[in-house]
Structure formats: structure tokens, C-alpha cells
Amino acid sequence: MxxxxxxxxxxxxxxxxxxxxxxxxxxxxxxxxxxxxxxxxxxxxxxxxxxxxxxxxxxxxxxxxxxxxxxxxxxxxxxxxxxxxxxxxxLPSPRTRRPLPKILSHADVERLFGRAELEAQSGKPAAIRQLALLELLYGSGLRASELVSLPLSAVPRDAPLLTVIGKGGQARMVPVSERAREALARWLAVRSDAGDAKSRYLFPSRNKHLTRVRLFQLLKELALRAGLDPAGISPHVLRHAFATHLLEGGADLRVLQTLLGHADISTTQIYTHVDAARLVALVNARHPLARGAS
Structure with missing residues (x-):
């Protein structure tokens, strides 16, 4: 070189x-x-x-x-x-169409969470950890690397926000839902029973933290037990679902850009592949002329 x-x-x-x-x-x-x-x-x-x-x-x-x-x-x-x-x-400049991200339907998300919540009722630390991981992936839209490397100090005490270190060492704040906070509280209560209690990581494993590969495996195994196709489940798919479902609910694209930690808004725009019928219904219901004609 x-x-x-x-x-x-x-x-x-x-x-x-x-x-x-x-x-x-x-x-x-x-x-x-x-x-x-x-x-x-x-x-x-x-x-x-x-x-x-x-x-x-x-x-x-x-x-x-x-x-x-x-x-x-x-x-x-x-x-x-x-x-x-x-x-x-x-240099050659091939024109590539960026593929649409894989997403989960609301029904698939419910099945996945239903299974995770059922397994967490056993009280086993691994099952409770699994639920906390799932809640943060879908509830906060974290990248797999951001999630597994979260330090214990990042867990919010009063404010419902989580400090995340993203790509390029950039810090951002992401919201933590009530469900995710409850799941985290349950995990922290049994975390010492899972070993590595003195670790600085929220999800410790073998003197470091849970790996992305292991997180990937855990989700595939959970999907299989939930009766879903494991090929369609991954940490990134859950991040996509977080973004798409927020947009469907009316979230602003700029807000979504901040939540996902995208440096460029063009990266976030891939999530605008929302249901065309919903957009038509939105225009018909909210546009001033549409209301005036009714």
C-alpha cells in the first residue's frame, strides 16, 4: 500500500x-x-x-x-x-436503486413482543434481558452496535432519554418509552444474577458486552419461537420498523433524522415508502380544499 x-x-x-x-x-x-x-x-x-x-x-x-x-x-x-x-x-458511476428496507407489520411486531413478554414471565435473566433488548431496538430505533455497547451509566434515572454514542463518536439523545423503562428496570433487578455484575456495560458478556452477532442470533431464535420467518428478523429490521411506524403515525422526517442519528436527511428519506392509500386518505381528510368541499 x-x-x-x-x-x-x-x-x-x-x-x-x-x-x-x-x-x-x-x-x-x-x-x-x-x-x-x-x-x-x-x-x-x-x-x-x-x-x-x-x-x-x-x-x-x-x-x-x-x-x-x-x-x-x-x-x-x-x-x-x-x-x-x-x-x-x-471512475465508473453505476446507477443503483437503493433497495427499500425490510420492515415488520404491526401484527408481526405484536407476535414478536408477545412471545418475548411471555418468556420474560419465567423470571429467567436471559429472557428478561431479551425483552429489554427488544424494547430498545423497536422502541428507540437503536443500531445493533449502539445497543450492545451501551454503558450502564446511560440508563436514565429521571429523564426519559437515553444518551447514545453513534457513528463517528457522535452523541445523541433518544427517547425511552415507558415500556422500555419498565423492561430495563426488570433487567437491572436481575442483571447481577446473569454474571459480570461489575461490568460497566448494560448488557455484559464475558468481561465485555454482548456482541452484535449474538444479538442477531437471539432475535432469529425468538422469531422462530414466535412463528415468524427468522430470515425477516434482525436488529436492523426492527430499526426500520421503528422508523416506518413512526412516520405512519405522523412523525416529522427531521425529527426522525435526529432520532436515528443520520447525518444526511437523504438517508432518512428511504423511510418515506409509507402506504400510498394512507397518504391519499390523509390528504382527503386534512387538506383545506378537501374539507371545504365536504
Whole structure:
């Protein structure tokens, strides 16, 4: 890997607070490009244009991701004075349609929670923890990584808000519903019985915290017991359900952007795929001219 490329990765880590998985993905994409056209700091526009043929058999989303990594690198190289030109325009720009997120129906959510609440009645710490995790995923729209790494100190005492550290180390406040607060109180009452009582994490596991992989597994297993297709259940699907169901209830898109921790409103706009019939009914019921005609 070239010195400029390494410096770019170090910048991502130091200035943008990029996570290790993100850095690894950038490294793979940049190293792959350098294997094809050489040192990116010295690659010509013609060299960069050759990548289109090399990436021809890749999925459009993969090409878009690789191109994004290189565009950011070239911009950085120009800013640092390592290049006089930015050859990014020579990169292929596949047009990809962003897929709509998978969501759960209200009935599916009720079945999932019904099963979790039934199992929590056993008083077993694992079942109570499961309910608390579920309540925070769907009730507060947390990312899986944000949820499992919550420190014990983040649990609200009086204010119904939770402090979350999101992507890039950005902190935000998210609401905690009454149901979630009750589930958290039940979990805290038995948390010491689950081991790692001295851990600083809300959901401790093996001297650290519950992993995202284990959270994923727990939800799949719960879905199966609830009679739902496990393939349609994941932490991210519950986050999608949180966002979509709030929009259906009339939530403002800007408010939703804040709750989800999106830096760009365009990311939040993917959730505007609400039922067309509901929107028509809303216009007919709320528009001034519609009311005047009735």
C-alpha cells in the first residue's frame, strides 16, 4: 500500500472516528485498486478509467462502494498537495436503486413482543434481558452496535432519554418509552444474577458486552419461537420498523433524522415508502380544499 493511501486511512481513523470494520473495508477497496493500477497518488486519469473494465462483473452496489472510497482518497490527496488533479470523473458511476428496507407489520411486531413478554414471565435473566433488548431496538430505533455497547451509566434515572454514542463518536439523545423503562428496570433487578455484575456495560458478556452477532442470533431464535420467518428478523429490521411506524403515525422526517442519528436527511428519506392509500386518505381528510368541499 502506498504512503498516501496509508495516510488517508490514518486520517479516517483520527479525524472521522471511523470504526475498525469501516477502515478494513476502505483498506480492501484501496488495496484492490492499487493492485490493478498501481500507486493511487500517481495514477493517471487513463489508469483510473481502466478500473471500469476490471470491475465490469461486479454488482453495481459494489462498484459504487469502491468508487466512493477512491473519490474520497483522491479528494484527500489533492487537499494534501500530493496530486494536482482529481481523476475521479474517470471512475465508473453505476446507477443503483437503493433497495427499500425490510420492515415488520404491526401484527408481526405484536407476535414478536408477545412471545418475548411471555418468556420474560419465567423470571429467567436471559429472557428478561431479551425483552429489554427488544424494547430498545423497536422502541428507540437503536443500531445493533449502539445497543450492545451501551454503558450502564446511560440508563436514565429521571429523564426519559437515553444518551447514545453513534457513528463517528457522535452523541445523541433518544427517547425511552415507558415500556422500555419498565423492561430495563426488570433487567437491572436481575442483571447481577446473569454474571459480570461489575461490568460497566448494560448488557455484559464475558468481561465485555454482548456482541452484535449474538444479538442477531437471539432475535432469529425468538422469531422462530414466535412463528415468524427468522430470515425477516434482525436488529436492523426492527430499526426500520421503528422508523416506518413512526412516520405512519405522523412523525416529522427531521425529527426522525435526529432520532436515528443520520447525518444526511437523504438517508432518512428511504423511510418515506409509507402506504400510498394512507397518504391519499390523509390528504382527503386534512387538506383545506378537501374539507371545504365536504
Amino acid at each position: 502506498g504512503a498516501a493511501t496509508q495516510a488517508f486511512l490514518e486520517m479516517l481513523a483520527a479525524e472521522r472516528g471511523a470504526a475498525s470494520n469501516t477502515l478494513a473495508a476502505y483498506r480492501r477497496d484501496l488495496e484492490g485498486a492499487e493492485e490493478l493500477i498501481g500507486d493511487l497518488a500517481e495514477a493517471s486519469r487513463e489508469d483510473v478509467a481502466r478500473l471500469a473494465a476490471a470491475w465490469a462483473d461486479l454488482a453495481p452496489a459494489t462498484v459504487a462502494r469502491k468508487g466512493s472510497a477512491l473519490r474520497q482518497f483522491f479528494g484527500f490527496a489533492v487537499d494534501e498537495g500530493w496530486r494536482r488533479d482529481d481523476p475521479s470523473r474517470a
